Amino acid sequence: MAAKHALPVLRWSSRVFSVELNGAPFYFALADRPEAEAPRLFGQLPRARRCFSLLLRSADRVHAARLHARLRDALLRELPPECRLAPMCSFLPEVRDSVLRGFFLQDGPDSPSPTPRLLEALAQQHALLLCSYTPDRENRHWTQHVWSLEGGTRVDVGTGLCVVCSEAPRCHPAALSMINSDVFRTFQDARDVLTECVAVLPEASSVLEHLPSRAPSSAPPAFPVLVVEGLDATGKTTLTESLRDALGAVLLRSPPQSLAPWRALFDREPPLLRRAFYAVGNYVTAEQAAQQAMKTPVVVDRFWHSTAAYAIATAVSGPPSGLPDPGSEVYRWPADLLRPSLVVLLTLDPEERRRRLRDRGQGKTEEERQLDHNQLFRLRVEEAYRRISGPPCIAVDASPSADQLLQQVLLLVRSRCCL
Numbered sequence: 001m002a003a004k005h006a007l008p009v010l011r012w013s014s015r016v017f018s019v020e021l022n023g024a025p026f027y028f029a030l031a032d033r034p035e036a037e038a039p040r041l042f043g044q045l046p047r048a049r050r051c052f053s054l055l056l057r058s059a060d061r062v063h064a065a066r067l068h069a070r071l072r073d074a075l076l077r078e079l080p081p082e083c084r085l086a087p088m089c090s091f092l093p094e095v096r097d098s099v100l101r102g103f104f105l106q107d108g109p110d111s112p113s114p115t116p117r118l119l120e121a122l123a124q125q126h127a128l129l130l131c132s133y134t135p136d137r138e139n140r141h142w143t144q145h146v147w148s149l150e151g152g153t154r155v156d157v158g159t160g161l162c163v164v165c166s167e168a169p170r171c172h173p174a175a176l177s178m179i180n181s182d183v184f185r186t187f188q189d190a191r192d193v194l195t196e197c198v199a200v201l202p203e204a205s206s207v208l209e210h211l212p213s214r215a216p217s218s219a220p221p222a223f224p225v226l227v228v229e230g231l232d233a234t235g236k237t238t239l240t241e242s243l244r245d246a247l248g249a250v251l252l253r254s255p256p257q258s259l260a261p262w263r264a265l266f267d268r269e270p271p272l273l274r275r276a277f278y279a280v281g282n283y284v285t286a287e288q289a290a291q292q293a294m295k296t297p298v299v300v301d302r303f304w305h306s307t308a309a310y311a312i313a314t315a316v317s318g319p320p321s322g323l324p325d326p327g328s329e330v331y332r333w334p335a336d337l338l339r340p341s342l343v344v345l346l347t348l349d350p351e352e353r354r355r356r357l358r359d360r361g362q363g364k365t366e367e368e369r370q371l372d373h374n375q376l377f378r379l380r381v382e383e384a385y386r387r388i389s390g391p392p393c394i395a396v397d398a399s400p401s402a403d404q405l406l407q408q409v410l411l412l413v414r415s416r417c418c419l
């Protein structure tokens, strides 16, 4: 039976709504009376066209995560081309796990538009909250109505609250629900997600069979465990293989080879499932590292820094200023995960990294394309890497030649790990 999770509280007048239109966040709230002017989001509309939103409420987080992805695909496929679709969420400021996710739509000018019927059908089929936003005659004030779809008829649950301006929250709303949705703080929390998704993703049971029964020991290893981190094409594979040869070390990767058959499948799943997959992969690699480090040094290609940094940077949009504050719990090393002796973070000039990616000749993953074209995403990943606290993380310029870089890192290892 899928684990159930508390439904966020619906105190409409306390909630803030965030809509990302053309990559820019707009925030609004609801009040009993209108303000002097409508929030910029509504003022941005070319003219008073009908607006709607769909918000998901589900006690089953796996169901909600996969439904959100399916809804996005359905809306992109079936909405009229002139209808604008934007990601939306609603949250209670500073209240963890209060986030409701969904979509904001600005309908096209033509009537009758198919949009309202499509949204009603989706809302009824998936028990979603359907909201409509209507302006007054002067197109100055907007009102939100929340509709309940009962038995095929729209019942106005009578919120009828006025849409008013709201200031931007201190951090991106996603930061309120990041832990155990994007970043997992324990092996069991990540494992629970895989257990919950077996009913809809049977392959998850194969992954579970490859996991330790509990978090492996996180006791300090006898020999050093060295992790190499960095963006795609910074030279991790090249350096870790050279370190293995130079130190007579064992080379491990995360996710481990034992989970390779399911990686592509989980890469196509929404963040909740994908990030849980990579999180449990770190624990499998940690168990292997702990065993090997009893007799020889161990080198690991990517580990928890990658899992946390990419998850955090993906969950948040916009500039790095929207990331959770430095020192937040989300950056802290999991207490049940092996702490490496040293983490080397390879840094590289973006143009040189692009050149290496090109010369490597392999195809690009969606994430690599994002890193290439979305400078804000790349800056968020780099900043999230830097904010992670726990084992010592040393940034090393990866632009020298492969051999020069190896010598530099060997000096670092020998000085820090007494090898």
Ligand SMILES: Nc1ncnc2c1ncn2[C@@H]1O[C@H](COP(=O)(O)OP(=O)(O)OP(=O)(O)O)[C@@H](O)[C@H]1O
Residues within 6 Å of the ligand: 230, 231, 232, 233, 234, 235, 236, 237, 238, 239, 356, 357, 359, 360, 398, 399, 400, 401, 402, 403, 405
């Ligand atoms: N120090 C270096 N100087 C110049 N080129 C390098 C250097 N290190 C690696 N390369 C080249 O850059 C490309 C990417 O290197 P590599 O595959 O080691 O990076 P990576 O970080 O493991 O990439 P990914 O994370 O995407 O697997 C390869 O073609 C490699 O030959």
Ligand SMILES: Nc1ccn([C@@H]2O[C@H](COP(=O)(O)O)[C@@H](O)[C@H]2O)c(=O)n1
Residues within 6 Å of the ligand: 232, 254, 255, 278, 282, 302, 303, 304, 306, 307, 308, 310, 311, 367
């Ligand atoms: N420990 C890890 C390792 C990887 N990831 C995610 O996979 C992406 C690609 O990794 P490659 O090693 O194939 O370049 C990486 O960007 C992360 O999103 C992870 O989360 N945790």
